[in-house]
Amino acid sequence: MKYVNCLLAVLFVVLSATGPALAHKVNLFAYAEGGTIFTESYFPDGRAVEGGKVLVYDSKDKLLLEGVTDTEGFFNFEIPKADDLNIVIEATMGHKNCFRLKKAEVEAGK
Template sequence: MKLKNTLILALILAIIPASRAIAHKVIIFAWVEDGMIHTESSFGSKRKAKDCTITVVDEKDMVVYTGKTDQDGNHVFKIPENIDSDLILNLDAGTGHKGQWRLSKDELVAVPSPVDIRTAMDEKEKLEKNPSAFKIIGGIGIIFLLALGIRLLKRKAS
């Protein structure tokens, strides 16, 4: 009986952290339009990433801008002056939830066409819909643990 209780507790403890770890994937999406950088941030479930810090760094890891998302998970700011490298936008949504988007140096000066924006939006939606490798591996691990637990319970009952 002690083994059974220990096994059930172990399964519960294994399942809870795995489900919480994959529950809040955060995504930041950015594009350039009319000299401004526009960002849209959300969790994988389409819940908006509100009041989250966005830190923009250049390729030398120098901070060139810091801001916060609004209640809709959006933030707009002017392209920093004298930038001669790609920009990396880091979103910190708290408790270890982080997202990142890279804007190339070419994007910062080019005028995007509506087709480019639509392609980028499609990429964002694809990121939100497709499961990550972590989710797949976590799911397989949970199934394996459950099967192992059932096997041990059957063996103990026999």
């Protein structure tokens, strides 16, 4: 019985610790097409990241541009340069994620 109680206590701690972390995750997806980079940002429950700050860096971590997501979580921009691009979303309450587009994907989208 002591073993079962210990196991239940450990299970409770593990599940309690991971629940909030998953609830605050933010997702970012990006692709290049027709000379434009299209991004979409959303929370796991499907809500769009409205007014999220988008930062775009090149392969040397130089900031190329920044913008803000619209009410549907979209932010689109012209391809700034043929390079690996690291696209970062900063959502509410400090939630952050990134998406890397490889140079080949960027060039294919021109």
